Amino acid sequence: MGKADFSPIADTTRRAEIVALLRRAILTGQLEPGQKLNELRISEQMRVSRAPLREAMRELVQEGILTSIPYAGTFVIEVTAKDIDDAYSFNKVMDELAIERAWPLRDQRFFDELDRRHEAVKQATRELDTTRQIETALQLHGLIYEWADNSVLLETWQRLTSRLQMYFALHQQARNEAVPAEDVHETYARLLKGTDMRAAQRHAREHIDLDFEELLSYARGLEQRPSKGV
Amino acid sequence: MGKADFSPIADTTRRAEIVALLRRAILTGQLEPGQKLNELRISEQMRVSRAPLREAMRELVQEGILTSIPYAGTFVIEVTAKDIDDAYSFNKVMDELAIERAWPLRDQRFFDELDRRHEAVKQATRELDTTRQIETALQLHGLIYEWADNSVLLETWQRLTSRLQMYFALHQQARNEAVPAEDVHETYARLLKGTDMRAAQRHAREHIDLDFEELLSYARGLEQRPSKGV
């Protein structure tokens, strides 16, 4: 029996790479909400034919960050205050569930991974890399979902993550200022290592509240003025 | 101002029709779990080229009822007991949430729609149309999600529905017997019209329990013998 355990090799289709590229462009705000994706232009820029590009777009439509209208085009989803509010209140309940399920399954590997991801957030914060900071914070948050041992729950979280990352990126980009205080996740990590599950759930709920409140007020502001769709 | 309010016209792309055809084939069990979908054969049968077929498949992969391995093929998802168990326990929590949110929003239209869908289930039951019975029962169940006024919650339910329908169809097909008693949903509908929200939540939870228990034992049986992948 061999000793090394290899991870799966990278996807080798153009389609998969296109998906990754497009997703990144959307989640970092390079592509703005409402913007139309011109197939010919993008395929030429990427030096790819339209077939794999269109397949990639189909995936992202199902993933919920693109929307498609037959014979009209494919667009980045618009972000309304209600969308954010819906995601927010849904996330609260999901978090409670995830913590509850993950709680008895915590082990040394869990704590190690928790520290690792927390460290990644702090590093991104030090480097003032806002995009990466959002990404790592969501990964830290996602740990309880990965540990909850429920494929449907995890999958739902991953779908939601795409949109959350987009929302936060938009917010960051809009206020265009330095990253928040360094150790907003310090308490979260500590509670997840502790023995009081209720406290952890409560904190998760309140902690999320804060982030979302800002987001919401931002989105409400957006809806006053007309969309800048292209 | 005109008086008629028109609904959106039907999708006119081949892709959309292919998606509908494939989904139906999978959810009714015509295509078995693990079965490979040969692009050339299917495209010839449907008299379409592979391009729209492949795009349709990509959508169903993201929808979670197909799975794709590069250069190997696209397959109907396998169904394990754990998958069903995960969907089951997740559904329980979601149901509680949906009922809670929909509860204060119930109005006459809600009750009318509840009756309408309940009637549809009873009709399908009378006609011994098992496929339609599963479909209508899920639609009845989905009403609270549609009324909960949360897009994320509704979307999550819709994604889950595909798989639930597939699970139940498999089960029905396997035991190959007449449909269960007629008014399993009578109590559910009555409680949703009542004033005791907790009671409705409790019933939803227990009612689901029953259906799933059967499903689970069936799936556990499946896993003893090897898969019959094609």
Added chain:
DNA sequence: TCTTGTTAGATTGTCGACAATCTGCTTGTC
């Protein structure tokens, strides 16, 4: 001026063919 019909251009949807990759069989060697 407003509405309606027409048309040209751009864009999306679909097609058939070719390239890349996998699978199973055959062959040759030990």
Added chain:
DNA sequence: GACAAGCAGATTGTCGACAATCTAACAAGA
């Protein structure tokens, strides 16, 4: 007989071209 190399067939991934549809500008008529 066991095993590796190599080949043939089938299947998926990608490409470039054509068809269907939409949009916007313009012209014609009330």
